[in-house]
Each structure stands twice: as structure tokens, then as C-alpha cells.
Amino acid sequence: MSWVNAVVQGLLLGGLYALFACGLSLMFGVMRIINLAHGDIAVLGAFLVWEVSFTYHVSPFIALLPVLPIMAAFGYVLQRSVLARSLRGGPLIPLLTTFGLSIVIQNGLLQAYSPDVRSLGAKAGTISTKSWVINSRLAVPYIGLLVLVLAVVVLGGLQLTLRRTPFGREMRATALDPDTAALVGIPAWSVYAKATAIALATATLAGAFLAIRSTFQPSSGPTQLIFAFEAVVIGGLGSLWGTLGGGIVLGIAQTIGANIDPRYSILAGHLVFLAVLASPRGRILASRSTAR
Amino acid sequence: MTLLEVQDLHARHGLLQAVRGVSFTVSQGETVALVGANGAGKSTMLRTLAGAHPASAGSVRFDDVDITGVPAHRRVALGIALVPEGRKLFADLTVEENLLVAGRRAKPGPWTVETVVAAFPMLKPLRNKKASQLSGGEQQATSIGRALMTNPRLLMVDEVSLGLAPIAVDAVYESLTSLIKSGSTVVLVEQDLRRAMSVADRVICILEGKIVLEAATASVSRELITEAYFGLRAQGST
Numbered sequence: 446m447s448w449v450n451a452v453v454q455g456l457l458l459g460g461l462y463a464l465f466a467c468g469l470s471l472m473f474g475v476m477r478i479i480n481l482a483h484g485d486i487a488v489l490g491a492f493l494v495w496e497v498s499f500t501y502h503v504s505p506f507i508a509l510l511p512v513l514p515i516m517a518a519f520g521y522v523l524q525r526s527v528l529a530r531s532l533r534g535g536p537l538i539p540l541l542t543t544f545g546l547s548i549v550i551q552n553g554l555l556q557a558y559s560p561d562v563r564s565l566g567a568k569a570g571t572i573s574t575k576s577w578v579i580n581s582r583l584a585v586p587y588i589g590l591l592v593l594v595l596a597v598v599v600l601g602g603l604q605l606t607l608r609r610t611p612f613g614r615e616m617r618a619t620a621l622d623p624d625t626a627a628l629v630g631i632p633a634w635s636v637y638a639k640a641t642a643i644a645l646a647t648a649t650l651a652g653a654f655l656a657i658r659s660t661f662q663p664s665s666g667p668t669q670l671i672f673a674f675e676a677v678v679i680g681g682l683g684s685l686w687g688t689l690g691g692g693i694v695l696g697i698a699q700t701i702g703a704n705i706d707p708r709y710s711i712l713a714g715h716l717v718f719l720a721v722l723a724s725p726r727g728r729i730l731a732s733r734s735t736a737r
Numbered sequence: 738m739t740l741l742e743v744q745d746l747h748a749r750h751g752l753l754q755a756v757r758g759v760s761f762t763v764s765q766g767e768t769v770a771l772v773g774a775n776g777a778g779k780s781t782m783l784r785t786l787a788g789a790h791p792a793s794a795g796s797v798r799f800d801d802v803d804i805t806g807v808p809a810h811r812r813v814a815l816g817i818a819l820v821p822e823g824r825k826l827f828a829d830l831t832v833e834e835n836l837l838v839a840g841r842r843a844k845p846g847p848w849t850v851e852t853v854v855a856a857f858p859m860l861k862p863l864r865n866k867k868a869s870q871l872s873g874g875e876q877q878a879t880s881i882g883r884a885l886m887t888n889p890r891l892l893m894v895d896e897v898s899l900g901l902a903p904i905a906v907d908a909v910y911e912s913l914t915s916l917i918k919s920g921s922t923v924v925l926v927e928q929d930l931r932r933a934m935s936v937a938d939r940v941i942c943i944l945e946g947k948i949v950l951e952a953a954t955a956s957v958s959r960e961l962i963t964e965a966y967f968g969l970r971a972q973g974s975t
Binding site for chain 2 (some may be wrong): 633
């Protein structure tokens with residue numbers, strides 16, 4: 446029964462990883478930018494939710510409502526001001542830029558909030574602690590289920606938007622060939638800025654739910670970035686459904702690893718990631734990204 | 738009425754001067770063929786006119802407005818459409834999506850997915866096929882259709898028949914001819930001189946980035962154009 450429990454908990458944890466990976470996958474898919482500040486931006490979002498939640502004494506779910514558009518606007522401005530310029534410098538410059546941004550955000554948060562570990566769980570009320578008890582060995586926490594459902598809705602919704610709507614078509618066309626997109630009237634900068642706005646909003650969502658279901662601190666970002674990156678690669682680059690699957694595979698690998706021995710939790714996730722990279726599919730991914 | 742006015746246009750690829758001081762005009766409803774050898778600067782010039790390549794000097798006026806510094810996507814809104822060399826379709830999108838994506842920001846006009854498919858009947862069974870699975874001729878038809886979806890006032894087609902099977906060239910030209918007859922303003926680049934002369938009102942021959950011959954198709958012989966094409970005339974006169 447403990448194995449069934451491990452898989453169920455992994456599935457729920459995978460929902461959170463998929464939510465983290467969503468924005469990373471989108472930005473890579475549309476702009477070929479690997480946003481090394483993704484994890485820190487998620488943590489920044491979590492701190493904003495914390496700030497609103499404690500200043501106005503509201504639940505973090507309510508606090509998300511103003512924070513999401515603020516972070517989306519931040520994403521729009523970030524793309525227009527910093528990332529657009531670094532994109533013109535070639536593929537390596539955005540990597541350096543976002544790395545720098547990661548350091549700035551992390552140290553800024555450290556300065557403002559101290560390195561204390563905190564959690565939004567208490568503010569969220571009973572939903573963060575209650576479980577749906579199936580039997581003595583298996584319980585499904587409400588918050589885990591909520592995050593998984595949210596991940597399916599966000600990633601699935603974005604995937605449908607990309608496939609079915611005029612805006613999604615423009616985004617796919619720009620991702621394939623920004624120069625030709627301009628020749629049919631699509632301003633690439635506008636599509637890029639909107640993609641970054643969406644990516645930062647989903648990162649904020651992920652950061653807030655990390656803060657609610659467990660703990661966070663100014664230095665939490667890079668770990669989340671690694672998990673998100675692994676989820677994107679396991680799921681296959683450029684597909685949001687794949688990213689959802691990749692997040693879940695990573696989550697299950699970690700909980701099964703932990704079930705064998707708690708020390709193996711993170712390691713098991715890394716091993717699955719490396720196995721995918723070493724597989725024929727991983728080689729296709731590597732050759733495709735160098736060909737671009 | 739003059740629709741496009743190009744004055745002393747220069748464009749370069751780094752140190753290479755691809756277009757060196759080209760001036761010409763295109764009137765409303767006219768069809769102009771640009772001919773010239775590979776590397777003469779035809780594609781660079783069309784891309785500069787479309788805003789996809791920066792002009793290093795000179796000016797481009799469209800409908801009496803200076804558009805020299807206007808970015809490509811805004812020129813599309815003004816009514817300039819380019820069918821780029823090599824078709825450049827969005828490979829993962831279907832034929833219909835390729836058309837729709839261009840039509841989204843278009844001004845209302847005669848061209849919709851339905852009218853494009855009617856003008857290029859070969860696209861009818863292919864609407865839900867991915868662009869990457871099309872043959873060369875089908876791709877060219879889709880690419881021209883995609884440009885038409887923006888309801889352009891000036892359509893520029895780069896290398897109409899390059900890399901196409903003869904039968905596909907016939908089909909593309911059939912649609913292009915009816916388009917020209919309907920009064921559209923077209924600038925096309927064509928390697929096949931006979932084809933170019935059969936549809937165009939005027940031929941402009943470019944050699945090493947400069948115009949060496951500009952004449953109405955009715956008043957010029959193929960021999961004269963061929964000489965200009967290879968630079969024989971220029972050599973003879975110096």
C-alpha cells in the first residue's frame with residue numbers, strides 16, 4: 446500500500462512541478478529563451494502574495510488576485526525592456542541576462558525579507574492541512590489535489606489556446622519564424638511580451654502554491670528551476686501536454702525514490718532526467734536545439 | 738496613379754552592397770517583373786521594400802507616405818505583402834492556419850480563406866494538411882494565398898517558379914494571371930524570362946545592384962533583356 450501512496454503523492458507533487466515548468470516551457474517554446482530566473486521569479490511572486498496576504502489580512506488565494514496581473518505586467522515590461530534587447534545579441538546573451546536577473550531577485554529578497562524560512566500554509570486555513578483519508582495508509586491532501594487540478598487546467602488551457610485561438614496561431618507562427626511572421630503583419634515583440642507575461646503569471650501561481658503547501662525562502666528559486674527544467678526535458682521540448690507529463694513523471698520518481706530511502710528522493714528524479722537525456726529521444730532533443 | 742516610389746535605394750549585407758542606388762516607380766494596377774542573375778540584388782531589394790531588411794540609404798514611398806523606416810508588420814497593415822523566397826510557410830501549421838494567421842490583423846477586403854481557396858483550387862483538398870507535407874507548387878500557392886490574406890494593395894512575389902515542377906509553375910501562373918487581370922498591383926521576381934514577359938507590363942533588369950534596363954514588355958525584345966541580364970550591353974557601352 447505504501448507504493449500506491451508513493452505514486453499518488455508523486456502525482457500530486459508532479460502537478461506542482463508541472464505548474465512551475467509551464468512558464469519555462471512556454472518561454473523556451475516561443476522565444477528560445479531558457480529563463481534561469483524562472484524559479485526566483487516564482488519565489489518573488491510568492492513573497493508578493495505573502496506581503497498582500499499579511500498587509501490586508503486576507504487568505505493567499507485572495508491575495509493572488511491582485512498579484513497575478515502585477516506579475517504579468519512585470520513580465521510584459523521585462524520582455525520589452527531587457528529580454529528583447531538581449532535576444533538581439535544572440536542565443537547566449539538571454540542566458541546571461543536571466544542568470545543576472547536571478548541573482549538580483551534572490552539578493553533583493555534576501556535584503557528585504559531575511560533568509561527566514563516561511564510558509565503561507567497557516568494563512569490558507571484548513572485546506573492546506575486537511576486530507577481526504579481513504580484508509581490508514583493512503584490519504585489525499587486537498588491542497589495537492591487542488592494544485593494538480595490547477596496544473597491540468599492551466600497547461601491544458603494554454604495548450605488549447607495555442608491550438609485553437611487566433612492569438613495562439615500567431616504565437617505558434619512567431620515561434621516557428623519571427624521574420625516571416627512580421628511579413629504577414631504579426632509584430633514579434635508583442636507576441637513575445639504577451640508570452641512572457643503569461644509565463645510569469647503561471648510562475649507566480651506555482652510559487653504561491655509552493656508557499657502554501659510547504660515552505661519557501663529567498664533562496665528557494667534555483668531548486669525549483671532545476672525541477673522545472675527537468676520536467677520540461679522529460680516531457681519533450683515545445684509541448685505543454687508533454688510538460689505536464691514530465692512534471693508528473695518527475696514527481697512520481699521522487700516519491701518512489703523517497704519510499705525506498707528518504708535520501709534517494711531528489712536523486713531518483715535526477716536519474717530519470719538523465720535517463721531521458723541519454724535515451725534516443727534525448728539525443729533528438731539535443732541535435733534539434735543545436736540545429737536551430 | 739503612382740503606388741510605390743523607390744528613390745536611390747541602397748541596401749547592404751555587412752560590407753557587401755547588394756542594392757546600389759535603385760530608383761523606380763510602380764503604378765496602381767501595374768505588373769512589374771524584376772529580372773536579373775543570381776546575386777543581382779533582387780531578393781534583397783524586395784525584402785527592403787517589405788521592411789524585412791533595412792535600407793542603408795534612399796527612400797521608399799508608398800501611397801505618397803514615406804515608409805523607409807516603418808517596420809515590416811506595419812507595412813503589411815499599410816497594404817504591402819511579400820511572398821518570400823523559399824515560400825517560408827509556417828511548417829507546423831496547417832494550410833488553413835497559415836492563411837488564417839495572416840488574415841487576423843488584415844483590413845477587410847476581398848480575400849478570405851474561401852476566396853483564396855477558390856483562386857487556388859489545388860489548395861481545396863489540402864486545407865487541414867500541415868504545410869511541411871506539401872509539394873513545392875502547393876507551398877507556393879499557399880504562400881501567395883497567405884500574402885493575399887492581408888488584402889494587400891501591392892503584392893510582391895519573390896522567385897515565383899524557383900524549385901517548382903513545370904506543371905506546378907503552370908498552375909501557379911494560371912492563378913497569378915487571373916489575379917493580375919483583376920487589377921492587382923504586382924511586382925514579381927522571375928528567373929524564367931518568357932514567363933516574366935508573358936504576365937508583366939514592364940520589365941526591370943537588375944545587374945550587380947543597379948537597374949540596367951527598364952522597358953515596357955511590348956517594346957522590348959528578349960535579346961535586349963538577355964544582353965542586359967548578362968551585362969553585355971553595359972560592357973559594350975563603356
